[in-house]
Amino acid sequence: MPYRDPTPVRILIYASRSNLIGPVFGQMESIRAVVARRNIALGLGTALLHQSGWFVQWVEGPAEAVQQVIDRVAADPRHGAMHVVHDAVAPRQLHDSWSMAVVQADELPDDFGRRVAALLHDRERGLHHAPAAVWRLLSTPLGHAGAQAHDDPNLFCRTLVCAADFDESFDLVRWLGGRHRVDVVRRRFAGVDTPDVATDYVDFADAGLVHRVIAMARNGIRIGLTRAFLADYGCIVLVRGGDAKRDAQVLEMLCAACDGLLHRPVLLGVGADAASHEPLRRMARGRAMHYLNVDVDDRRDSAQLWRAIAPVVREFAAPVPMRAIACAR
Numbered sequence: 112m113p114y115r116d117p118t119p120v121r122i123l124i125y126a127s128r129s130n131l132i133g134p135v136f137g138q139m140e141s142i143r144a145v146v147a148r149r150n151i152a153l154g155l156g157t158a159l160l161h162q163s164g165w166f167v168q169w170v171e172g173p174a175e176a177v178q179q180v181i182d183r184v185a186a187d188p189r190h191g192a193m194h195v196v197h198d199a200v201a202p203r204q205l206h207d208s209w210s211m212a213v214v215q216a217d218e219l220p221d222d223f224g225r226r227v228a229a230l231l232h233d234r235e236r237g238l239h240h241a242p243a244a245v246w247r248l249l250s251t252p253l254g255h256a257g258a259q260a261h262d263d264p265n266l267f268c269r270t271l272v273c274a275a276d277f278d279e280s281f282d283l284v285r286w287l288g289g290r291h292r293v294d295v296v297r298r299r300f301a302g303v304d305t306p307d308v309a310t311d312y313v314d315f316a317d318a319g320l321v322h323r324v325i326a327m328a329r330n331g332i333r334i335g336l337t338r339a340f341l342a343d344y345g346c347i348v349l350v351r352g353g354d355a356k357r358d359a360q361v362l363e364m365l366c367a368a369c370d371g372l373l374h375r376p377v378l379l380g381v382g383a384d385a386a387s388h389e390p391l392r393r394m395a396r397g398r399a400m401h402y403l404n405v406d407v408d409d410r411r412d413s414a415q416l417w418r419a420i421a422p423v424v425r426e427f428a429a430p431v432p433m434r435a436i437a438c439a440r
Contacts (some may be wrong), residue, residue: 115127120171129189140307146209158209163214196227198241209303251312312326318425362380366398375399375400
């Protein structure tokens, strides 16, 4: 249970074949315009993914309202072959009426379907994954070869990087991909009131561990789907800019997104002046967040940036399990 709020709701995740034809993101935006208002009235939180010819939807709220969603989807011609991969009662994790994601992937629908089948097989065996783990296993599985060296290949380190001014976080992810000769996965997220934003990630082996470093656009911090995964991060890196007010605004967004988490990631501020970190440290302390800092001469030099943050990332980004539990249902 990643949140302090113990109020139970029904949480259901299904996967279905997509029958959409043409540009996907615009059609997803049309769905959002209708569904977000309905969700607020029904007390629902949802996240909708489109990837590799499949939909995945995470729905949580009152049991009857969740069932209404499932019944509508079952009759919707845009969906086919629905499979429920998670259905349980647990505390809320989305904390937003609507989020959506589109992942650019080269894989075939049958490849995605095999992951759906694997989760269905887990359920049949009594192995039930946490909602965030189900979403990750479908949309962003760890395919790095180094993961197979672990007893549990699903154990890996996750670090979120956000820049206050420019695109240093995305530059860093691209640089890490080039350095380790691995692909960068490109995604777009959107929230109920948040325009679509980019969020890319890269998986690579470093110092005996497999890492996932995720670049998140500033506005993406506000999206409910982003918040649902924050408990899994050991460290969130804030690459500070040249404006102290904007740095403070982004830090406030990060702290607000972490409100209510039982496990709060360490905040790592990156800047050029050690003394200027103190106001941010006080702000973080007031929100029950731990703030560390490192300094770099040129934050736009990705190699220099990674050398500065890597020791802290390795210390605090300990592998987080997928939180699968065997239980009778």
